[in-house]
Amino acid sequence: MGFGGLSSAFRVRLVILAMALAGTVAAGVVSAAARSEPGVDFLGRRGTALLWGGTQYRFVGQSVSGLIPCQQRSPVPAVSSPSAPAVAGNAPLPAADLTAFFGSLRTSGIVRTWAPPGAGAAEVKRVVAVAKRFGQRVTLVLGTGNDGCSPGGRPEWYRDGYQATLLPWIRELVPLLRDEPAVAMWELAAPPPAGLSVAELRGFYDTAGAEVHRLDPNHLVASGSGGPAAASAGDWKAVHESGQIDVLTMVDYDMNDGAAAQLATAAATAAELDKPLVVAEIGVYASRDGDPKASLDPARATDTACVDWKTRSARIRAKLDATLDGPVAGATVPRAVRGGAVTACAAAVVSADDPVLTVVHDYTQGGELPPPASAVAAPSAAPSASTSPPPPAPAVPGGLTGKPAGSGQVTLCWSKAEHAAWYSVFYRDTNTGQEWQRMAFPVTNTCWTGDYYINGHRYEFKIRGAGPNGESADSKVVAVTPAAPRPGTLTLTGEPAKSTEIKLCWSKAVNATGYNVYYHDVTAGQAWTLMPYPVDALCWTGAYFTNNHTYELKVRGANGDGEGPDSNVVTVVPRP
Known part of the structure; x- marks a missing residue:
């Protein structure tokens, strides 16, 4: 029996499972409450809202395949999915391509990407580091749903197969990034397939989620679920009652002009559980010119027909408007960063000139989404992230000082600015008449040391407070002349x-x-x-x-x- 059509007998079994795991689940609930509002450096939650810098945060981003290559060869046939096309090639993405990708995004955004077993930890850290330089955060999907690299869940993997692949990977990767605020959250795995009972899927979320939380007290854990089936909303809720799941997820491949059919049920469940809901993928099947003879789902050939890019961008815009007109905390649009044939139909964006990217970019202007008019016109019974006023702009940092720190190095320190989640650093070389330059990465602390300056040159520095709601005005300017330390005394x-x-x-x-x-x-x-x-x-x-x-x-x-x-x-x- 598939997960979407479980009988009441499975609910009885879930109660028995819950009794057997009472200590584990209760502990999970307590730990979830304790970690819901971490320090301002990390993404947190308060009820159904995400928090960034202590303020409510909503986002529209990209769900990207191909950023992190999977180095192993799958022992099972790769199963393609519209949500994340198989990565083309196992070579790491060139540094220039990574820089171009993250540099094209608005700061204070979230990028969702795949980091399954077989993706080297060093490569995951490299991608996260580049994202951090450009003020982005990354949601890392830890499992594909099988023992290979390509998404395509198999029931036996969620039952017990994950213990041999996913759990060792969690123990390797998570401790390396537990203190990294550029990680937005961990997502356990790809959407599970049919054929799983509530007890089996709940057991997977409890076990894998608990292992992540044991190793990392700072980051949220999302389920990776595809959303509730029409006839099994209660089962979906029972699974997500797990104390190890902080964020509920669903996907939307309805391909209409409105919200997904399951969104209302998912949002109501999230409100009842008092947890954020993220629509991890909103996809529409398309090619540059369209192909009415092709469809993503032959059973719904008309509804899922391959449209042209312009039509898709309009649909994505309409779907985002409908999806975010309520308590949804964020949404992403699928993209294959390694590209693909523009004449081939795909649910993911395959070209940098696809107009969908402009839609996503516009939605992330300023980082914080404005509350939709209908969301503030009439309050909902469910908590909504969109009903709060936008966070105030960061204050101007004060007390800026600078001094040489070593050969070619400069250290700056300043006072913490109110409402600032991070800081932007600007500099110029007055010896060469250089214009003001923005450092390529944000700074999250109130002291920073930069290097590769020219000894003996006079540099000027200024900083701005920054956060989801923009940047402050400039601080005062300080001048520093780096110099190599002279040799010491001798006897x-x-x-x-x-x-x-x-x-x-x-x-x-x-x-x-x-x-x-x-x-x-x-x-x-x-x-x-x-x-x-x-x-x-x-x-x-x-x-x-x-x-x-x-x-x-x-x-x-x-x-x-x-x-x-x-x-x-x-x-x-x-x-x-």
Whole structure:
């Protein structure tokens, strides 16, 4: 029996399961309440609303396949799905392509992408780091629903197969990113297939979700569900009552001009459970010019016919309007970042010139979605993220100071700005007449050290408070001239060596890469003279001094940016 049509007998079994797991589930509920409002650096929740920087947050973003390659070869045939086309190729996406993708998005957005077992942890971290540079957060989908790389759930995987693949992957990846605020949330797996009981799916969410929360107290966990079937809303609710699930998800491939048929049921369930609802994918089957003979679902050939890009963009706009006219916390549109044939029909965006991307970009202007008119005209019985006023703009950061921090390095510090979730740093090189430049990544702390500046050049810096509701005005400007640290002091000893020779030894000077030896013949009234070559050791023997003359010697540490202070002076008289 499929999950969408479970009998009451399965509900009885769920009650028995809940009794058996009472301690685990109760603990999950408590932990969910404790983690619902983390520090401002992390995405949190309050009831049905998501929080960013302590304020309610709604988003429209992209659900992107191909950002993170899956390195393993699937032991089972890859099953394509409209929600996430199989990744083309196993090579990491070039840095220039990653930068171009995240650089094309509005800041303060969320990108959903796949990071299943087989995707190297280093590559996941690389993608998250680039997203962070551009003020984006990433929802990471941890499982495909099978033992391979391509989405396509198999019932046996959700029953117990995940324990051999997903749980070890969670234990490897999650601790590496638990303290990374550029991760928006974890999503457990692709939408489950038919053939699962409530107890089986609830067991999967309880076990996998608990493992993520055990390793990571900072991030929310989303289910990855495709949404409630028409006849099984109660079963969907029973599954999502799990204390290990913080965010409910659904997908919309109805391809009409309005909200998905299951949205009302899903939203009501989310309100009853007091958890946010995210529409993880809103897709419409299309190619550049359309193909009326092709359809995504032959059983609904007319409704799911392949339309042209212009028609799809209009439908996506209408669907977003309808979907976000209520308590939905966010929505994403599917995209294959590695592209595809523009003449082939697909539910995912395959080209950067698809007008759907403009629709998504417009919806993320300023980061926070404005509340739809109908949402504020009449209050709903269910909590709604759209009924709160937009968060105030960040205040101007005060107390900006700057100082050199090392060779080519500058450290800035400032006071925390009210309503700022992060900060934007601007700089210019006044020696070269450079225009103001924005640093490519946001800063979440109130101190920051930058490098690769030119020693001896004068730089000016200013910052702005930033957050989901935009940026503040400029702070005051500070000037800093980076310089390499000069070598430190050293202690010198000297003695006669063989005839006409003098031996010196000294202690190591901090930051010195070499040493300069100075001498003068006191007997002959000679001025201080620098030896013509530097010394890279801590002892040195010089020759051709005049026996029985009194010499004074000193040493300075040196590096590429100059010399340190004089050592103590030693007096040596070479003897025959």
